[in-house]
Amino acid sequence: MYLSKILYKGGTNFPGKIALKFDKNILKKVAHNYTVILITGTNGKTTTTNMIYTTIKNNGEFVITNDTGANLFTGIITCFIKNYIFFDKRNNKYAVIEVDEANVKYITQHINPKIITITNIFRDQLDRYGEVYSTLNKILEGIKGVPDSTLILNGDESLFGNLNLPNKTLYYGFSTPIVENKELPINADAKFCKFCKHEYKYNFITYNHLGDFYCENCGYKRPSLNYYVDKIISLSSIGSVFNINNKEYLINQFGTYNIYNALCAFSVSKTLGIKDSVIQYSFRSLHSSFGxxxxxxxxxxxxxxxxxxxxxxxxxxxxxxxxxxxxxxxxxxxxxxxxxxxxxxxxxxxxxxxxxxxxxxxxxxxxxxxxxxxxxxxxxxxxxxxxxxxxxxxxxxxxxxxxxxxxxxxxxxxxxxxxxxxxxxxxxxxxxxx
CATH class of the missing domain: 3.90.190.20 (Mur ligase, C-terminal domain)
Structure with a gap:
């Protein structure tokens, strides 16, 4: 591991590649006894992973993460190998793992996560992922193998409703607009109902195609939200202040997309039973992930x-x-x-x-x-x-x-x-x- 860091300026994938040569099931063995939270989606994976990791750590738990952003199969193996301890007796161990959308299916062959959360799906690297429905299907292929995992999904993402999965599913989103906007931008990624193909209408849009959507033709609409932003207090170039479920939170990173990241991290943290005060402290003291x-x-x-x-x-x-x-x-x-x-x-x-x-x-x-x-x-x-x-x-x-x-x-x-x-x-x- 040390040598690969010197030779490869980080060693984020190389040890995992070598380990696979010796044991095709190495991930299952090195991840044994971890409570695993997987974070996937197009935008916000690294920041959301960092937020969840920081909150669990501040709650006094032992937790690891692939903070280098190495989110392919071999990079995730490397993360667990790096933190592996022989004869480890700890019972409460957490692993907060960012995973590439196309690699979820490889991870869930070896790990049964406690929670899988999906941030959003946008057009991204079309030559690799294809359109948004192709990306969604890649993720769902991995989820179908782990019906006991709890899903925490962005309810403002129209692709995530009515997925017809046996998993327990919780949703987060905005219950209040940021600005009064009901018109989709020209470059929006999912404009049409995934069931009847009619154009969505919105009570409000947060950004791109995310928001409080509904279909006038077939009745498909945004699911009920378990966790929600209900008040925007301030937005600036140094951060945002807002309410989640009627309590105030501050993050030291700007942008609507980072409010979504915080809301996702909040939803995971509450599902794990972490107190609001720990989450509030973690958000306002967060260190930015690289880049x-x-x-x-x-x-x-x-x-x-x-x-x-x-x-x-x-x-x-x-x-x-x-x-x-x-x-x-x-x-x-x-x-x-x-x-x-x-x-x-x-x-x-x-x-x-x-x-x-x-x-x-x-x-x-x-x-x-x-x-x-x-x-x-x-x-x-x-x-x-x-x-x-x-x-x-x-x-x-x-x-x-x-x-x-x-x-x-x-x-x-x-x-x-x-x-x-x-x-x-x-x-x-x-x-x-x-």
């Missing part, structure tokens, strides 16, 4: 790194940045490696035109497909004079250091984010790579 609103200091600049990978998440990031009324700069990094999705046409569904902050003084563009991003931004109406094309990380770093503003939002696809973080680690700006 998820992580702040890196580069001389006098504060770089907030945000992972973006699909239109729904990108739009929410831009909406949240619009809450910042200071002068800011943007850095946009676009790659098309396998882990990002080879098809980058989705950037044309991102609503850059709706970026409301009028005080953007610099836009830095980098990554393998930097020119595609540059063209997209030019079409969106941004002035070319504020652009800087950075064809390598040294150039990007130099431009960051000479930006007009101290606050820079860096939005990057997965391999661009991890690649730039490795670069910053080598330069000494980031101490912990994973």
């Amino acid at each position: 998820r609103q992580e702040v890196v200091k580069i001389k006098d600049k504060n770089i907030k790194i945000i992972l973006v990978k699909n239109p729904a998440g990108f739009d929410e990031a831009l909406n949240s940045i619009s809450l910042d009324k200071r002068d800011i700069s943007l850095a946009l990094l676009l790659n098309d490696n396998y882990a990002d999705g080879k098809d980058i046409s989705w950037i044309w569904d991102v609503d850059f035109e709706n970026l409301k902050n009028p005080k953007i003084n610099d836009i830095l563009v980098s990554g393998i497909r930097m020119y595609d991003m540059g063209i997209r931004l030019k079409v969106a109406g941004f002035e070319q004079k504020i652009f800087s094309i950075c064809d390598n990380y040294d150039s990007l770093l130099t431009n960051i250091q000479t930006c007009n503003n101290s606050t820079i939002y860096l939005l990057a696809t997965y391999t661009a984010m991890t690649g730039f973080r490795k670069f910053l680690n080598n330069k000494g700006y980031i101490r912990k790579l994973w």
Whole structure:
């Protein structure tokens, strides 16, 4: 394990690959006696996993997690091997595990989770997952093998209602609108009823296709919510304050999508019997996962790194940045490696035109497909004079250091984010790579 960390800058999958060579059922053995919570879905897996892990830890329990984001089969095996102790006598052991949507079926062949939670489903890496119904079916294939697992699902996600599964199912969502909006955006992912194919209507929409939906034709509608946001108190560029089930919570991360992450973590925590006071403390003291609103200091600049990978998440990031009324700069990094999705046409569904902050003084563009991003931004109406094309990380770093503003939002696809973080680690700006 130690050698793989040195050689592979993290060792997040390699030990699992080696272990499988010796024992095909190694996961079942190393995960024995753990109470396992699986978190899957398109957006929010890593942050939600971090929230649940932190809450269980603050409740005084022994808990492990794959905090590096290695959420494929071999990465999850590595997580359990890393934490394996021979002759371990502890009875209350928890494992909070983020799992890739297409890998749920491999995990549930060896583990019977206490809880499986699904955050949402959006178009993402179409060359790998297919459309949203294909992604849902991949997840359900894994759930069907574990009928005793409790499902905690996003009730505002129209794909998750009436799944016809024997599992005990709980739902979370919003019982109050954030803004008065009933019109689906053009790039919404699940516009039509999954039963009769008529277009959904909404009492309100939170973002993309999530919200209080109903079908006028067949009567399908959002299920009753067990856990719900019933009041939005404040939204800002540094966090959000809101009520869940009539009690106030604060999270130190911005965006509607992070309120959903917190609501999901709350739902899991309450199902495990954790007190509200522990959850409240955990949320307000949370440390950002790497690349998820992580702040890196580069001389006098504060770089907030945000992972973006699909239109729904990108739009929410831009909406949240619009809450910042200071002068800011943007850095946009676009790659098309396998882990990002080879098809980058989705950037044309991102609503850059709706970026409301009028005080953007610099836009830095980098990554393998930097020119595609540059063209997209030019079409969106941004002035070319504020652009800087950075064809390598040294150039990007130099431009960051000479930006007009101290606050820079860096939005990057997965391999661009991890690649730039490795670069910053080598330069000494980031101490912990994973």
